[in-house]
Amino acid sequence: MEKDLETFFLTTIEVNKDRIFRFCRYYSTDAEDAKDLFQEVLLNLWKSLPSFKYQSNIDTWVYRITINICLRAKQYSDMKQKRFVKLESIHIEKIEDSNFPDENEKLFSKLSECIKMLEGVDKSIILLHLEGLPYKEIAQISGLTENYIAVKIKRIKNKLLTGLKSLNNVGK
Amino acid sequence: MLENELEIIWKNSTKAEVVKIDKPEFLTDIDLQLKYFDKNIKKRDRREYIAAAIVTLTFGTGFFFFTGILSKLGLLLGALYGILVIIVLQNAKKQKPDNYSLPIKEYLVQHRKYLVKERNLLKNVIYWYILPPFIGSVLFCIGQYTGVIQFIISITIVSGINVYIYFLNKAAVRKVFDPLIKKIDKTIEDLETIE
Numbered sequence: 246m247e248k249d250l251e252t253f254f255l256t257t258i259e260v261n262k263d264r265i266f267r268f269c270r271y272y273s274t275d276a277e278d279a280k281d282l283f284q285e286v287l288l289n290l291w292k293s294l295p296s297f298k299y300q301s302n303i304d305t306w307v308y309r310i311t312i313n314i315c316l317r318a319k320q321y322s323d324m325k326q327k328r329f330v331k332l333e334s335i336h337i338e339k340i341e342d343s344n345f346p347d348e349n350e351k352l353f354s355k356l357s358e359c360i361k362m363l364e365g366v367d368k369s370i371i372l373l374h375l376e377g378l379p380y381k382e383i384a385q386i387s388g389l390t391e392n393y394i395a396v397k398i399k400r401i402k403n404k405l406l407t408g409l410k411s412l413n414n415v416g417k
Numbered sequence: 418m419l420e421n422e423l424e425i426i427w428k429n430s431t432k433a434e435v436v437k438i439d440k441p442e443f444l445t446d447i448d449l450q451l452k453y454f455d456k457n458i459k460k461r462d463r464r465e466y467i468a469a470a471i472v473t474l475t476f477g478t479g480f481f482f483f484t485g486i487l488s489k490l491g492l493l494l495g496a497l498y499g500i501l502v503i504i505v506l507q508n509a510k511k512q513k514p515d516n517y518s519l520p521i522k523e524y525l526v527q528h529r530k531y532l533v534k535e536r537n538l539l540k541n542v543i544y545w546y547i548l549p550p551f552i553g554s555v556l557f558c559i560g561q562y563t564g565v566i567q568f569i570i571s572i573t574i575v576s577g578i579n580v581y582i583y584f585l586n587k588a589a590v591r592k593v594f595d596p597l598i599k600k601i602d603k604t605i606e607d608l609e610t611i612e
Contacts (some may be wrong), residue, residue: 334442388520
């Protein structure tokens with residue numbers, strides 16, 4: 246049973262690790278902070294796994310835990326609480342590869358800048374949307390209705406597009 | 418810029434940073450970390466129990482050694498206070514929300530409820546943490562009255578300590594709990610509002 250749980254956990258982490266890290270990145274001040282937050286999320290995923298009901302979608306469950314931990318970290322950030330999770334087996338590597346075209350990099354950094362400026366929950370909702378999740382799943386993660394999510398995403402997208410346009414104008 | 422472009426830019430970002438996990442060590446790592454946390458929690462709990470036991474034992478022993486109804490009443494109050502504090506603290510810890518798999522809104526509401534309870538505990542510190550030992554000490558001092566100067570000195574010391582504890586808790590409410598609850602309120606408001 247324990248072995249099954251471990252295998253299930255490792256598979257879940259393998260599939261979701263990059264997505265989880267992206268969320269952590271947007272709720273952190275720097276790369277080190279993002280790594281700490283990422284480790285905290287993984288630790289809580291493992292702690293919560295025995296309570297996971299296998300009838301529900303594991304990705305939805307992972308997102309809920311990730312966002313709740315990220316939001317909590319953000320709320321407590323002013324208290325300068327040091328996080329003590331240190332998992333030596335995790336490494337974050339930056340790819341300096343040329344597969345990532347310059348133009349994309351510029352656009353991505355502008356988009357990142359705009360997303361970072363969004364309020365706490367708006368950030369989560371748009372990140373979930375950008376990850377390609379349907380409204381129904383975002384509604385299940387957030388605890389809001391599907392229609393509400395649809396309208397909210399539209400508004401957030403408009404904010405992002407306006408932000409991107411103004412950044413483009415500044416860049417010109 | 419087209420809306421779809423946002424998604425395209427986003428999808429490309431995966432190539433910027435990669436997370437690598439050494440699987441064989443990972444679970445051992447997690448297990449060690451959890452054991453470390455667990456050990457620290459147990460250590461903190463043990464410290465609280467020991468402090469409460471010392472208070473209860475000291476006052477309880479005094480109850481049998483000192484004479485006079487007021488002194489005995491004061492010591493009894495002190496002994497009961499030790500037990501009360503540990504019950505209140507343990508009870509508060511049990512209510513800490515640790516189910517992160519709840520939908521965001523539900524988790525925020527639960528977390529807020531917990532913080533409000535904690536804040537109220539500190540706001541009401543005078544009733545469960547300050548007054549019982551204070552009244553106990555005053556009763557004991559009256560019971561053991563040996564002169565006005567000694568009495569005034571004892572009461573001043575006891576009052577001073579209690580006033581300090583009171584303001585310490587008041588500061589925690591103002592600096593920690595009020596801002597945290599405000600932040601959670603704002604997050605819930607943002608979640609529920611469409612501008």
